[in-house]
Ligand code: DX5
């Protein structure tokens with residue numbers, strides 16, 4: 001599987017979002033962090049901004065919903081045209097039903113786990129999802145330090161995907177930069193979210209290609 005890079009617009013200039021999506025041409029997905037101030041202490045953007053973004057870019061939009069009650073809200077992001085909609089297992093009441101509805105609305109269904117959430121209890125559930133998003137920082141803020149311990153979960157998922165028991169794309173989110181991407185790639189990540197490492201660079205598109213090359217070499 002080719003390495004994929006999903007730049008997070010959390011680190012972009014929110015007053016110039018359309019331009020900021022153009023600055024990351026070459027990205028595989030565009031990662032959009034939706035935070036509600038309840039599931040996580042921070043508050044970002046919601047459906048109206050995601051709809052506007054969908055109109056302004058051809059890059060497949062990867063919605064990461066850090067919200068309470070995704071059972072109620074996630075479907076609208078899928079119906080709006082998001083390519084991948086990820087919900088948190090810690091927040092979803094009926095994740096199986098949610099995955100089914102997201103797929104029926106034409107989106108990939110993603111399941112995310114926080115750094116302290118174990119993977120094992122959800123392996124059966126994951127057979128109904130397309131993406132596993134392993135958080136490598138506590139969700140809520142960009143620019144935090146990578147937590148290497150979560151890579152054990154990546155290794156477990158990689159083994160199960162390689163043996164055919166799981167079919168998920170393995171995505172990692174938080175603290176990914178030129179150094180940490182190597183360990184994450186070695187552990188078996190397919191898709192790398194990067195906020196500060198991309199938008200903090202002088203040339204975000206070039207930063208994406210540099211991250212991609214590093215991951216491919218690892
Ligand atoms: C954190 C978000 C991340 C964040 C990553 O809760 O889910 O997507 O934007 O930012 P960096 O790459 O700066 O850690």
Ligand code: ZN
Nearest residue numbers: 033064173193
């Ligand atoms: Zn995210």
